[in-house]
Amino acid sequence: MFSRSIRQKIVGIAVGLIVLMIVTSVLSIFMASRVGLLLDELTNKYLPAYAHLSQANVLSLERALALRRLMIAKMQTPPDQAGYAARLKNFQELGPEVEKHTEAARKLIISIIEDPRTPSDNAALARIETRVDLATHDVIARMSVESSQLIGALDGQNFDGARQRMALIDALRDEFIGKIDTIRNDMGAQVLASAHKVIADQKKTIVVSVVVTALAAIIGLIFAMLVSSGITRPVRLLLEGTRHVEAGNLDRSISITTQDEIGQLSLAFNRMIEQLRHNEKIRQTFGKYIDPQVVKGLIDQPTLATEGKRRIMTVMFCDMKGFSALSEGMTPQGLVKVMNRYLSIMSEPIHNHQGIIDKYIGDAIMAYWGPPFVDEADQARLACLAARDMVANLGALRQELPELLGVRNIPMHLDIRIGIATGEALVGSIGSEFMMSYTVMGDTVNLAARLEPANKIYGSHVLVSEATARAAEAAIELREIDRLFVAGSSQPQAVFEIMGVKGGLSEQQSVLQSRYAEGLAAYRGGRFDDARGSFNAALAAVPADGPSLALLKRIESLQANPPPSDWDGAWPLAGR
Numbered sequence: 001m002f003s004r005s006i007r008q009k010i011v012g013i014a015v016g017l018i019v020l021m022i023v024t025s026v027l028s029i030f031m032a033s034r035v036g037l038l039l040d041e042l043t044n045k046y047l048p049a050y051a052h053l054s055q056a057n058v059l060s061l062e063r064a065l066a067l068r069r070l071m072i073a074k075m076q077t078p079p080d081q082a083g084y085a086a087r088l089k090n091f092q093e094l095g096p097e098v099e100k101h102t103e104a105a106r107k108l109i110i111s112i113i114e115d116p117r118t119p120s121d122n123a124a125l126a127r128i129e130t131r132v133d134l135a136t137h138d139v140i141a142r143m144s145v146e147s148s149q150l151i152g153a154l155d156g157q158n159f160d161g162a163r164q165r166m167a168l169i170d171a172l173r174d175e176f177i178g179k180i181d182t183i184r185n186d187m188g189a190q191v192l193a194s195a196h197k198v199i200a201d202q203k204k205t206i207v208v209s210v211v212v213t214a215l216a217a218i219i220g221l222i223f224a225m226l227v228s229s230g231i232t233r234p235v236r237l238l239l240e241g242t243r244h245v246e247a248g249n250l251d252r253s254i255s256i257t258t259q260d261e262i263g264q265l266s267l268a269f270n271r272m273i274e275q276l277r278h279n280e281k282i283r284q285t286f287g288k289y290i291d292p293q294v295v296k297g298l299i300d301q302p303t304l305a306t307e308g309k310r311r312i313m314t315v316m317f318c319d320m321k322g323f324s325a326l327s328e329g330m331t332p333q334g335l336v337k338v339m340n341r342y343l344s345i346m347s348e349p350i351h352n353h354q355g356i357i358d359k360y361i362g363d364a365i366m367a368y369w370g371p372p373f374v375d376e377a378d379q380a381r382l383a384c385l386a387a388r389d390m391v392a393n394l395g396a397l398r399q400e401l402p403e404l405l406g407v408r409n410i411p412m413h414l415d416i417r418i419g420i421a422t423g424e425a426l427v428g429s430i431g432s433e434f435m436m437s438y439t440v441m442g443d444t445v446n447l448a449a450r451l452e453p454a455n456k457i458y459g460s461h462v463l464v465s466e467a468t469a470r471a472a473e474a475a476i477e478l479r480e481i482d483r484l485f486v487a488g489s490s491q492p493q494a495v496f497e498i499m500g501v502k503g504g505l506s507e508q509q510s511v512l513q514s515r516y517a518e519g520l521a522a523y524r525g526g527r528f529d530d531a532r533g534s535f536n537a538a539l540a541a542v543p544a545d546g547p548s549l550a551l552l553k554r555i556e557s558l559q560a561n562p563p564p565s566d567w568d569g570a571w572p573l574a575g576r
Helices: 006-075 081-114 122-155 159-246 261-287 292-300 323-328 332-352 379-392 394-405 443-458 466-472 507-524 528-541 546-560
Strands: 309-321 356-361 364-369 415-431 436-441 462-465 476-485 493-501
Touching: 006 081, 006 122, 006 159, 081 122, 122 159, 159 261, 309 332, 309 379, 309 443, 332 356, 332 364, 332 379, 332 394, 356 436, 364 379, 379 394, 379 415, 379 462, 379 466, 379 476, 379 493, 415 443, 415 466, 436 443, 443 462, 443 476, 443 493, 443 546, 462 466, 466 476, 466 493, 476 507, 476 546, 493 507, 507 528, 507 546, 528 546
Parallel strands: 415 462
Antiparallel strands: 309 364, 309 415, 356 364, 415 436, 462 493, 476 493
């Protein structure tokens, strides 16, 4: 049954219920027809037979009365010939009437006995019919003979003989009435029994109809529930599986219990799950080569792959200090192990702060933040927080490197340099018909790429552009380091260093921040002695501060070779 189509199942339920209804109706009709037969027999046979017997009894009394009256009319002085003739005529007419009613009753009783469709007491009815026949042909016949002799005696003026005949007739009449009464009582008992039979059968019909209807309803309900459960259970399983897929759980398949349309749909659903699992595996695999957010974005918004747009983006470049020297003394296997661990540790903060890793270039990392992956208002803050965590992860990386290389220590101090810039960039899929890359391009990318190596000049870890500093200053503690001329730009760029989260500076860092700002202002104003004093004060708060040392060294060079009179403190990066 469950291999059929849903349409066949529904039609099957309807046909089954119709069959049950037909069976119930046929049975009810049969029972009702049986009751109808009994009622018909009671109405048209039993009651008329009883009525005929009663009428025969009444007519026999009337006939006896007519005989007595004609006798009185004949015996009075003078005889009442007219009355005598009238009563004689009445007497003679009543005789056939009595026989007619008794014969009618007998025929009705015989018809009841001969009808096989009704469960009557045929033996009792046969005895009644025999007694009616005897009463008709025996007693009435004798009464007729005696009545004829009585009339003959009256006509012959033999009144004593008439009186004797009258006594005999009265005895015969009493015998007839007694028999008729007995027969009528027995017939009444049969009528009552038939009536009880009709009532019992009618009650039985009602009970059977109710039971059969209830049974048909129960069977129909059970049948419908079995079939409907065969339909709804796979639907519930399909719905549950859909919810699991919606929640991202692709490990659950649906068991197929039917071969109908829902079973075919469940099979297609399982195939879809397999395909989704395969796609997810591909997504996870390619997520190791292309940032998962880019993969998801390209799947969810295919137009990203074809449309190039200019957007405000924040770009980061990160590089390892001394990578070349480190790689020279390593085996290829050791170098791969170190690089994988280094890139994993440095990439984790970028992922944690919703950044997109664009590419790995040797030991360098290029990443970016911005629409459609991050809101424009949050991109600079997230990039700065990621840079702060990357610097903080250096300690753990330094501790792991000796174990990775199988040595007690490494022959160099591992460090990183990070450059971050915010500004307009071209975002989109760039490449050829053979290979595409979703990336960012433009001056902002160039600026971030140049700020990264500028850290070497200042002995710093993270330098950010002025636009980045303005966008993140509400969440990040910064200090302006310098104004630089970078390649491709005619205007100097103010660069800043990330010192920590807002309100998270120590007392020494706060002194460093304020003293360095004073020294930088004096430096730009050409007041080199004042600048030297401020930078030394900054070094007193935080010894070995790279930017302070770098500007102190620059001041010595500027004092030895003074700048032109229109000098504003901007410094050209090497290679400009």
